[in-house]
Amino acid sequence: MTRECTYAVAPNIAFIKYWGATDLDSALPRNASISMTMSECASTTSVRCLEPGQPDEIWLAGIDGLVAAEGAFRDRALAHVERLREYAGVDHGLAVATRNNFPAAAGIASSASGFAALTVATLGALDKEVPAAELSVLARRSGSGSASRSVMGGYVQWPDGEDAEGPAVQLAAADHWDLRDVVVLVQQDEKKVSSLDGHRRAPSSPHFERRQELLPDRLAAVRSAIDSRDLAILGPVIEEDAIELHLIAMSSRPPIFYWLPASLTVLAAVRRLRDRGVEAWATLDAGANVHVICAPAAEEAVVAEMENLDGVHGVLRDRVGSGPKRLDRSLFAVTSS
């Protein structure tokens, strides 16, 4: 019998960003962060148990079938598979196939969803029942800190300080507040500076320490806004925090410019929408794509405004999601049929 498990896990969009680590190897953040787990964008990952002695395999599932993963991604995936195998106390090889339905490494948290999916699918294939809190910690150990948030649905906080070594915590389930996330794609290729490099350089910004002082109030405001479902409170804070992440990046040594020209086009369009009374607020992770957060009633107006802007390649309609979904289909089956 082939033991196999497939999960689809959504990325998350951070409302308050994790930027800068106290221990980058263990993905321990300098500051607490809060995110909304998405729904439609997803990393889908199948993990299959191999016979003892067989080496691990890491595959990217593309439209032409499976392609062997290479480079840094392969190395990070293999290291995480090894970590999960040790955790589960098994010794046989594992085959992994994974794909994203959204552009990778462009400011949508593809490493968050990818490593969260690898974590839950591997433990599923190994028939280990693991509580969500434990999954969160395991996912974080992949090195992608925000993976700790993507194993949970809804609105999620990842604490700082000593609590950062523990799990992320769900602040509210997805059905608490139906927020939409219109992802405006202005970059389809990989960003030039990885988030890991960005975290590494963040403390070199002369404005980094000041950011730390500002965050507790912002985190409290976001928690309160989620609690009371108040977009008029949430919006300005998340836009401010997103811009600050980029201010820190641009003032790091050497500076990092994640924004593309069209990122500014989109930010200006979001402000125009608000001038017209449409409650929509922008946030960007460490990349050029812009997430526009709004209520369901505003989604059509946001999409219509964004679709035809110069430099916009496409628009993804997403929303708050309820967390990892186990699927019956397999990425191995698709391509070996």
Next chain:
Amino acid sequence: MTRECTYAVAPNIAFIKYWGATDLDSALPRNASISMTMSECASTTSVRCLEPGQPDEIWLAGIDGLVAAEGAFRDRALAHVERLREYAGVDHGLAVATRNNFPAAAGIASSASGFAALTVATLGALDKEVPAAELSVLARRSGSGSASRSVMGGYVQWPDGEDAEGPAVQLAAADHWDLRDVVVLVQQDEKKVSSLDGHRRAPSSPHFERRQELLPDRLAAVRSAIDSRDLAILGPVIEEDAIELHLIAMSSRPPIFYWLPASLTVLAAVRRLRDRGVEAWATLDAGANVHVICAPAAEEAVVAEMENLDGVHGVLRDRVGSGPKRLDRSLFAVTSS
């Protein structure tokens, strides 16, 4: 006899920016600033003495002749004429005609050159011999702080603290160091938030105070770089300071976005030039246009790189200039002929 005087005065490009005031009405800055006075861009202003009792006139000299100035510009110009008349101890009316040969209010210091030109031309028309230091103080009282730097040529520092009430000081004459300024125009219309509003909001940025701590070292580095004509020292510091001005603007409450999408296109192109070994560094005042500072030998490469970028309307070739120039021609004569 009609007493009349015409001057052409260049704007200046700040290497370390004046951003935020201790007393905005008197244009007293929170921090010292250093600039290079330009040469080719200019505000040309003619001032003519009228008969006693005749009211002041403020004219804009355009291609179709003289047009009466209106609005805030007219009010500021009239107030400054009154100030200069009191200083000179005369009581007759003055007619002013002025024009810029570059786009106004778009991040080239048009108010600096305009009010500096108004100052020197008015005192010239009144036959007052005024030393440069005194002109600097008078020009500043127009409310355009950086006008205090444009009455001098070369490299100019405007001090902070109590010394800010005194004149700007020439650090080095234009012939000390032949730097070029390729002005890349991405915005030809007026910026939406004036520099005065920007100064007013600057202290609301949570990163403003930290900027004050960083400036003394930056000012010292720029002075030293000018002294030793060292572009490799000057360049990174001026680019860092320019980006910081915009970080402060974007984190002010409410935030100010002076950059246009093409500003980022140009900043990226300047980094590409450096990757190819061309020593060129970008700076922006409070606007979207980008000034690319380079040595004479690099000017052609810079212009060639910038001319065809998306969103670039044009390129102005400028350089360090030697200060106000008295002209024989009159803006009144041109249009009354």
